[in-house]
Amino acid sequence: MFIDEIYKVEAPYREPMVVKGYRFGKGDKAACILGPMRGNEIQQLYICSQMVRVLKELEGNGCISAGKEVLVVPVVNSYAMNVGKRFWGVEGVDINRRFPGNSYGETAARIAGGVFEKIKDYSYGIQLASFYMTGEFVPHIRMMETGYQNASLANLFGLPYVVIRKPKPIDTKTLNYNWQDEMTAAFSLYTNKNSEVDEASANQAVAAVLRFLTRMGIIRYESHSGYISHVIMEDDLTNIHVTSGGIFRGLVRAGEDVRYGHKMAEIIDPYEGGVKETIVAPTDGIVFFTHTEDLITENDMAYRLIHRLHA
Amino acid sequence: MTEEIFSIEMPVGERLIIRKNRIKGEGTGEKRLAVVTGIHGDEFEGQYICYEIARRLHENPELLDGTVDIYPALNPLGMDIADRNIPKLNMDLNRMFPGKENGTTMERAAAAIIGDLAGADLCLDVHASDIFVKEIPQVRVSEEFAEKLLPYARLLNTDIVWMNATATVHESTLAHSMNMLGVPTLVVEMGVGTRIDRGYGKQVIDGIFNLMKELGMWRGEVPKTQFPVISTDGEVEFIRSHTTGVFLPAIEHNHYVKKGSRLGSVVSPLEGKVLEEIIAEKSGLVFTLREYPFVYEGALLARILMEVDKN
Structure with missing residues (x-):
């Protein structure tokens, strides 16, 4: 396992915010798993931390396939998390509305751009995401209908549902949309909670990601086969x-x-x-x-x- | 006459109500001008404009030939607590248009606003800046609608008309939705968040009466108005901080600067030293200047409209 500095932000009175990437295996950029861009996504942070733990163990056992690399970014917006804010900085900017980012733009756009530069070349992109409305979901994979979406691949997570929705103009600034634009097969994984850890559904999410990585030949892992996903259109x-x-x-x-x-x-x-x-x-x-x-x-x-x- | 255009029951003993004031002239004219403001709850410049327009029209109803609808607070809860976004939901109302009649609460509010504005001959969406930077009075129009909007924009007595400016004229905004519906809608912006600059307000109010005169809606006298500089994005220089600290401007807002002029410094209060001197790389008018002192790398410090001088 290698720990990379994906992006760094300096602040006047805080330690720098370092976005860390945990890299497993060596070779083709196979899969990237990315955690919270919003400060209330505690469940997503927990899931990513568990992914790092499991992948570290799998790597130790030689279970990362030869020529495949997996990157986990457990958290992007740790600053917001530590001060109990949902969005970035005093401006309250949603980093997940600043993709593909801009290295000459405002701070949040630079963060998005800096992170995107390091994650855009992976074949599969998995974002642990949260919905704008507070509430509980059935765990599912969410995809935008960009023309590049691949529901058959999403089925391989083995979660009960795959939801496809039509993007709105504002969605063009999200990571998922921009990943797809760069030809990364992008999936947003939603569990039932955001601001608190739900162990059972977090474990379900970890198992789903491991199942997907196994089925794509990126890792070797014994997992049960999960659900045969039901694909639904959000409008339905x-x-x-x-x-x-x-x-x-x-x-x-x-x-x-x-x-x-x-x-x-x-x-x-x-x-x-x-x-x-x-x-x-x-x-x-x-x-x-x-x-x-x-x-x-x-x-x-x-x-x-x-x-x-x-x- | 005040009317409710949207009303819903909140959880505890209160209704969320969006109101307008319809002022009908004594003439027979059927033209309708809509003045909306308060989409962002931290922007108060429009309050003075609404007040002053209503006051003048009530004082001189015989001079009004047509109808003026005034909507002073499209995001009433946000305005109540000076929250830019919709409280609790933490979303920008100006990214929710055209809304949805059977959608979530605020999607319905957005749809109701659009429904009420539909059929107007012209709409003005008045904004202040946010709390971070101060702006001189300006109209922002997207290139897509420029041909239709520029003749109106020139009449508003602002200092500049900025074509193709970014976020405020984007899709999902009120202005874009109204323009798509065929109601010419101009975004007017001035001042700084949570404050009222009555000088700027008066300047724009004179422009609005000038516009009404041109539309044949106002029979009264109007003061002489100025012609704005018409600019495109290519003529605007964005100056951003390259470091993190406290910004101390060395110039006044709305000033002309020469290439090489010092615009300010970013300093470290802890170390008592200057971290970065901010120097103008182009000559022109400083039409945007940072008010909020804390800056991160990438923070907007100033915008200069190039190739503009005092003469």
Whole structure:
């Protein structure tokens, strides 16, 4: 294992922020696994740290394939993480909206550019990512429909779902989009948590990445075969919005199966304590996303369902 | 007459309301001008402009021939706590347009804003700068719509019209969405975040009445206005910090500098030494100057409009 300095940022009153890369094996730039660009992505940091631990062990046992190199960048935005901020610096810039970066631009663009320069030549790019809305997901691989996306490869992670969505203009500044633009097969891996560690789903993510690396011939590792992934288009998910604001009492969790009419949540009046609204399943399906905050605003999305076609 | 254009119930005893003030003239004219501001909650320059336009129109309704709609706070929660983004969601409202009628809460808000503005003859989206740099009054237009927008932009009494400037005119912004809908929309920018410069405000207000006069909406007198310098990105020199420290400007904002002039220094308060002298590499007008003292490598210190001198 080699530890490289991927990028370094100086600050007036803090130790420099050094983005570190942990390199395993030698040869073709086979796969890059990249962790948090946002300061609240603690689960993603944990997953990457576990990837480093496992790959170190595998390398020690000679299980990295000859002529293949794997790079893990456990964290990009450690500065934000250490001060409890989500985005970069006082400007609050999302580094994942600054790709491919610019070495002459503002600080966040330089970080993105410096990091991208070191990771853009890998054949496979795996980003441990977070969604802009807080909530819980069923673990899945997310891809943008850029024309270069490859859902068949995404199936090899063996996670239950692969979600494909159409990119919006703002997505063209994300790592995933720019990786694909550089012909890296890019995957964003989402687990159920962001700002706290969930050991079970983190282990599932580590196993999924190891499974993918094994199936691509990059490592030798004994893993169970995982799921046969179900590929879904994001637009086909059934969104359930609430029609009133209040205290959210969720009754089902991500991954649960619900039937039409099943009671999914209640909105409680924050003054009088009664139930203002009951949210019921509009269709049979599997809960893909759940709102998890205790408060909810009118029209907020409480759930997203994968519509079940077959009973 | 004030109207609600969007309203939703928040979790605890409050509604999020976006309002406009519709001021109809006594004439029979059917033209409609929309003045919007407060997309970014840390930008207050538009507050003075809204107030002063409404005051003058209420004082002289007989001089108005048409309708002026004033939207002083498109991001009311952000303005309440001087948060540039949408509080809690931590997203930039000006990257959510054209919104989605059946989407998340703020996607619906964005869609409602677009729906209400549709049909206007002209829209002005008034911004201040952020809290980091100060700007002279300027109009920003994208090259895509320049042919249609420049004749209006010239009337607004700003110092410059900057064509093809970056983020503010990008896709997903209000201005881009409105221009795509066929409503000519100009982005006006001035001052610095969380402050009001009434001198700049008055300058732009004179420009707005000048514009209304040209549109046939205002029968009153307007002061003599200036012609702006029309610039493109190629004529703007970006000056960024090459080091990390505290920036001490040596010049005033809105000043002409010669090539080789000292613009300021980046210093180390800990060591009591100058880390970097900032020197102008081109002559021109300093139309952007950093206000916020802390800088990282890459921080924007100034922008110079080249080939412009006092004469």
